[in-house]
Amino acid sequence: MALVSWDPFRDIERLEPFRDIDTLQRQMNRLFDRLMPTTNGGEGIGFGFVPAAELEETDEAILLKLEVPGLEAKDINVEVTVDSVSISGERKSETKTEEKGIARSEFRYGRFQRVIPLPAQIEHDKVQAEYKDGILRLTMPKLASEKQKTVKVNIG
Template identity: 80%
Template structure:
């Protein structure tokens, strides 16, 4: 069997299959762009999930969630001793533009995120602040967690 060097762009007739592949690639890229994370948040199945940052100190757990474009009344935050659940809804404002064409790149709809906590917290003493699209929660650790001492065996 002889080896033949493949040169796909040598003849113009050979370009047609590549145009079809290029069209398919553009369509797939558009689909994956809809599913890909944007601006620090994650998206799954076309739903927005806010980005989170967790910091643990000896006294408390500090949680920051990025939820831009929402008002506090549009969010629901629930805290158990083991986890934090945040849900809400981004509401659409449609604006008609020239010739009846309207375009929006914002994501609208319901979202929910449940974040398991690394330590038990006193869920009845949580402090919350919402400013500039950032929700800050201070979750004081339970007394049992604060007094927890772990003995290390050195062999």
Template identity: 65%
Template sequence: MALVRWEPFREIETLQRQMNRLFDDLLPVTREMRDGFTFIPPAEIEETADAIHLKLEIPGMDAKDLNVEVSADAVSISGERKSETKTEEKGVIRTEFRYGKFERVIPLSTRIQNNKVQAEYKDGILTLTLPKAEEEKSKVVKVNLG
């Protein structure tokens, strides 16, 4: 019987490859995701009696690079974060910043007056105040119990 030398790191590498294959099979991955996940700005929504307040975190961009479109029942935010070109003679550059185009469409729970939307972009936070349509504010629904 021959003795075989046990190499624990080879076992770990094999396990890692098997886990990667498992996740590749379970999750549909597009080319953009494989190359560094698409940038999707996180959002925060608050609904009051008169309006919907929407905040999106979009750091590192100028307001002129953002496109905001509002319909009566959805908000679409798109833009492009362009990479800065740097030349460096020595060393290696590693970045975790996300660059490229993005788009996020957020459906709204009630109809709004899209011609009265107020927007502010400050310190990387886009804040939209979306006033509700008049019929939505005074809408009372009678519940039939019988």
């Protein structure tokens, strides 16, 4: 058996299916670039960012922690319903330094919105919020019916 090297560019008509695949791949990449925020060092920048969230459920309440550094409390909007919480805001920060006659300016900005479905219904008019050191903490008490919900499982 002879060993023959393959040159895909030798016969141009063989390349047509590969061009279609390449075009499709470029279109998909552009789509994902538009939908997903770009990241740099673990922090979203560009058109927006997606803050990290941690959700914990206890017998009495649902606790939510959200990382939103670089914001002031007035820049954060929190809306709750009985089964979801929506957090949105806009980050604008600018840093200017000048050393030895060289000026440096850096800025970060971007809008974000995150809607988080809750694992149980809450008393949405009794939600407590605290914002400190870039962490938003929400304590959302469960409805009385959710606190005492027990499901009987029948075994066949």
